[in-house]
Amino acid sequence: MSHADQSLRERILQTSRTLLYSQGHLALSMRSIAKEVGVSATSIYLYFDNKDHLLHTLIEESVEELSVFIEDKVLQATTVVDKFTENIRAYVEFALTNPEKYQIIYNVHPEAMSRYPKEKFRKARRCYELLVGFIEEGVAKGLMEVANPVIAAYSIWAQLHGVVSVVINQRLDNRIDRDLFVQESLDHIVQGFLVRSTV
Amino acid sequence: MSHADQSLRERILQTSRTLLYSQGHLALSMRSIAKEVGVSATSIYLYFDNKDHLLHTLIEESVEELSVFIEDKVLQATTVVDKFTENIRAYVEFALTNPEKYQIIYNVHPEAMSRYPKEKFRKARRCYELLVGFIEEGVAKGLMEVANPVIAAYSIWAQLHGVVSVVINQRLDNRIDRDLFVQESLDHIVQGFLVRSTV
Amino acid sequence: MSHADQSLRERILQTSRTLLYSQGHLALSMRSIAKEVGVSATSIYLYFDNKDHLLHTLIEESVEELSVFIEDKVLQATTVVDKFTENIRAYVEFALTNPEKYQIIYNVHPEAMSRYPKEKFRKARRCYELLVGFIEEGVAKGLMEVANPVIAAYSIWAQLHGVVSVVINQRLDNRIDRDLFVQESLDHIVQGFLVRSTV
Amino acid sequence: MSHADQSLRERILQTSRTLLYSQGHLALSMRSIAKEVGVSATSIYLYFDNKDHLLHTLIEESVEELSVFIEDKVLQATTVVDKFTENIRAYVEFALTNPEKYQIIYNVHPEAMSRYPKEKFRKARRCYELLVGFIEEGVAKGLMEVANPVIAAYSIWAQLHGVVSVVINQRLDNRIDRDLFVQESLDHIVQGFLVRSTV
DNA sequence: GATGAATGAGGATTCATTCAT
DNA sequence: AATGAATGAATCCTCATTCAT
Numbered sequence: 001m002s003h004a005d006q007s008l009r010e011r012i013l014q015t016s017r018t019l020l021y022s023q024g025h026l027a028l029s030m031r032s033i034a035k036e037v038g039v040s041a042t043s044i045y046l047y048f049d050n051k052d053h054l055l056h057t058l059i060e061e062s063v064e065e066l067s068v069f070i071e072d073k074v075l076q077a078t079t080v081v082d083k084f085t086e087n088i089r090a091y092v093e094f095a096l097t098n099p100e101k102y103q104i105i106y107n108v109h110p111e112a113m114s115r116y117p118k119e120k121f122r123k124a125r126r127c128y129e130l131l132v133g134f135i136e137e138g139v140a141k142g143l144m145e146v147a148n149p150v151i152a153a154y155s156i157w158a159q160l161h162g163v164v165s166v167v168i169n170q171r172l173d174n175r176i177d178r179d180l181f182v183q184e185s186l187d188h189i190v191q192g193f194l195v196r197s198t199v
Numbered sequence: 200m201s202h203a204d205q206s207l208r209e210r211i212l213q214t215s216r217t218l219l220y221s222q223g224h225l226a227l228s229m230r231s232i233a234k235e236v237g238v239s240a241t242s243i244y245l246y247f248d249n250k251d252h253l254l255h256t257l258i259e260e261s262v263e264e265l266s267v268f269i270e271d272k273v274l275q276a277t278t279v280v281d282k283f284t285e286n287i288r289a290y291v292e293f294a295l296t297n298p299e300k301y302q303i304i305y306n307v308h309p310e311a312m313s314r315y316p317k318e319k320f321r322k323a324r325r326c327y328e329l330l331v332g333f334i335e336e337g338v339a340k341g342l343m344e345v346a347n348p349v350i351a352a353y354s355i356w357a358q359l360h361g362v363v364s365v366v367i368n369q370r371l372d373n374r375i376d377r378d379l380f381v382q383e384s385l386d387h388i389v390q391g392f393l394v395r396s397t398v
Numbered sequence: 399m400s401h402a403d404q405s406l407r408e409r410i411l412q413t414s415r416t417l418l419y420s421q422g423h424l425a426l427s428m429r430s431i432a433k434e435v436g437v438s439a440t441s442i443y444l445y446f447d448n449k450d451h452l453l454h455t456l457i458e459e460s461v462e463e464l465s466v467f468i469e470d471k472v473l474q475a476t477t478v479v480d481k482f483t484e485n486i487r488a489y490v491e492f493a494l495t496n497p498e499k500y501q502i503i504y505n506v507h508p509e510a511m512s513r514y515p516k517e518k519f520r521k522a523r524r525c526y527e528l529l530v531g532f533i534e535e536g537v538a539k540g541l542m543e544v545a546n547p548v549i550a551a552y553s554i555w556a557q558l559h560g561v562v563s564v565v566i567n568q569r570l571d572n573r574i575d576r577d578l579f580v581q582e583s584l585d586h587i588v589q590g591f592l593v594r595s596t597v
Numbered sequence: 598m599s600h601a602d603q604s605l606r607e608r609i610l611q612t613s614r615t616l617l618y619s620q621g622h623l624a625l626s627m628r629s630i631a632k633e634v635g636v637s638a639t640s641i642y643l644y645f646d647n648k649d650h651l652l653h654t655l656i657e658e659s660v661e662e663l664s665v666f667i668e669d670k671v672l673q674a675t676t677v678v679d680k681f682t683e684n685i686r687a688y689v690e691f692a693l694t695n696p697e698k699y700q701i702i703y704n705v706h707p708e709a710m711s712r713y714p715k716e717k718f719r720k721a722r723r724c725y726e727l728l729v730g731f732i733e734e735g736v737a738k739g740l741m742e743v744a745n746p747v748i749a750a751y752s753i754w755a756q757l758h759g760v761v762s763v764v765i766n767q768r769l770d771n772r773i774d775r776d777l778f779v780q781e782s783l784d785h786i787v788q789g790f791l792v793r794s795t796v
Numbered sequence: 797g798a799t800g801a802a803t804g805a806g807g808a809t810t811c812a813t814t815c816a817t
Numbered sequence: 818a819a820t821g822a823a824t825g826a827a828t829c830c831t832c833a834t835t836c837a838t
Contacts, residue, residue, distance in 0.1 A: 158358075161361040
C-alpha cells in the first residue's frame, strides 16, 4: 500500500464523517462522498467492500479513538476518584471536541448497525469496563456508595450520552449556556456516586 | 369522514411508527408503508400531502401524547416533590411502554426535522416547562437544592433521554436487568436534586 | 339537463381554457381543473367521457366560435374586397381578444389531436373556404391577382397564424409595439393580393 | 471522451428529436427515450443533468444549426436583395428538411422554455438580426420599401413561421401541393417588400 | 491505483380513471 | 348530480454496485 492510497482512504473516511455530521444520513451517498473527495465513486470500492464496510470502519475507528483518548487521560490521574472523574470528563471532552466522530458511534446505529459484526461491540465496551473497575475500587476503599458497579457504570454512561447528545444535536435551548449546562450536568452525575463526607 | 377513512389514516400512522422503530429510517418509504398496510402507495396521499406531512404528523401526535400522559400523571400527585418525581417517572414510563412513539420524537430528527414548523417545537417544551415550575417551587419551599432551575430541568431531561435511549435502542448489556437499570438510574437522577435532610 | 349542470359544464370548459392558456399543457390535469372549479375530480366525468373528450370539446367549441365570429363580421361588409379584408381582420381580432380560445385550436394539437375525429376537421375549414370564395369572386371581378385561390387562402391563413402566434405566445421583441406589428403585418399580407391599381 | 460516449450522447439527442416530432411532448419521457435508444434510463443521466438540461441542449443545438445554415447560405449570395431572399429561403429550407430540429425551437416552449437561460435567447435572434441588416441596407439603396426594418423583419419571420408550421404539422389540405404552397407563400412574403420597379 | 460506462432497484410524487354510494 | 376512496401506471430522479479498461 503506497502513501497515496493510505491518504485517499483517510480522506474518504474524513469526508464521510464531515458529511454525515453536517448533512445527515441522507446526504451520505457513495457519490456525494466521492464528489467531495474529488475522486470517482468507483475509487471508494478500492478501499471498502461496500457502504456497510465503510460505515462499520467509521464506527470502529471512532470507538477506537474514543477508547484510546480516555485511556490516555485516565493514565495521568493518580487516585481512584480522580481516575473515575477523569474517565467521565474525558468521555464528554472527546464527544464535544469530536462531535462528528462521537455521533457516528451512536447515530449510525439504526441503519447499518444491525449488520455490524457483534464481536466489534465488545471493543466499544472497553472504556466502560474501565469505569466499572474504578467504581469497584472506589467502593472497596469506601470512597463511593454504589450498590451495583456494573449498573452504575452503564447508568453513568447513559446519562453522559444523553447530556452530550443534547448539546451535539443542538437541541439545547438558546437561553442556556452550553458550558454551564455541561458542567452542572457532569457535577450532578458524578456527585451522586461519591461519598458525601469526602467533600 | 367515514369509518374506513379514519381507520386507514390510523393504520398508516401506526404502521409508520412500527416500521420506523423496527426497521429504521431507511425502511420508511411511502411504498414500504403502503405494502405493509396492504394498500396502494397512492392511497397514502389521500391522507397526507407528502412524506414530510406524514412524518410531522407522527412527531406531533407523539409529542402531544407524551405531554398529555405526563400532565395526567402529575395531576394525581399532591406535594411538589411528588409532582417532580412523578413528572420524571411518567416521562420514562411513556418512553418504555411506547418506544415506537417516543423514538419518533428524537430519531426522526436529522431528515425531516429541519422542515418541522418551528411553532410546533414549543409544544414539545410543555412538559419540560412543567418540570421547571416544580423545581422552582421546590426550591422556594426549601425542598430542593438547585442553582439554576432551567438548566437543572434540561439536564434532567437530557439524562433521562440518555437512560431511556439506551434501553429502547437495546444497547444495554445482556447481563444487566432492564428494570433494575432504569430504577437505579432514576433514583440517581432524582436524588441529586432533593435536599438530603428529607431522608 | 338542469341549469346547474349546464353551468358546471361551462365552468369546467372555461377553467380548462384559462388554465391551459396561463399555465400550459402540463398544468391541465383533471385534478387541477376540478380544484380550480371547486368541485371533485370525479364530477368532470359526469360531463365528459375522459380527458380527450374534454380537450376535443374545447377545440370544437373554439372552432365554432371562431367561425361564427368571422361569418358575422363578413356579413356586415358589402364589397368583395371588404369581405376579404374583413375576413382576415376578424380572424386576427378573434385570436387577439380570445387568445385562450384561439390557442386551443392550434396548440393542443400534438397531444390529443391525433385522436381528434377526422370529420370535425372539416368544420375547421369553414371560415377558410369562405376566404376561397371571396378570392375567387375578387379574381372574377378583376380586383385581385391570384393564380390559385385555394393555395392563396391557405397561405394567407398560415401567415396570419404565424403573426398571431408570435403575439399570443409573447415571443415578440420588447422593443416592438404590438399593435403596430399586427397592423403592418396585416397590411403586408393583404396588399400582396390586391390589384395595385385599386390603390 | 471515447467514441462510445459521443455516440450514445448523440443517439439520445437524435432519438429525443425524433420522438418529440413524431409522438409529441407527452411521449418524451426519460424512459421512452431510453427504451428507444436501447439503454437504461439511468444512462441518460450520464450525459445530461436532468430532463431540462436535455431539452435545453436540444433547443440550443437546433438554434445553432439553424443559424449556421442560414449564415452559410447568405454568404454565398452577392447583392443585398439576393442575401435578403436567400436568408428567407434558407430559413424555410432548413425547417422543411429538418422539421424535427426546427419544431424543437418553437414547440418545446410552454414546458421547459420558461426555465431556458435568458442569455441563450439572444443567440436565437442572430439570424433575425441578419435580416434586419439586409433590409436596412436594401432601403438605403432604394431597393426596398420598408417603414420599420425591425418590425418588417419580425413580421417576415412570423409569416415564415406560420407557413412552415402549417406544412410541418401536416395541417395542409390534401388537395394542395406542398411545394407549390411553399413557393407561392414565399413569393408573396418576399415580393411585398421589394420595390416594384425592380420587376 | 483509478476511472467511465452502465444498470436494476427503488425513491417520492402525479395522473387519469373507476366504483360504490 | 355529485363525491370520496382507491388504484395502476407513469413521471423524474438517485442509489449502490459492477465491469471492462
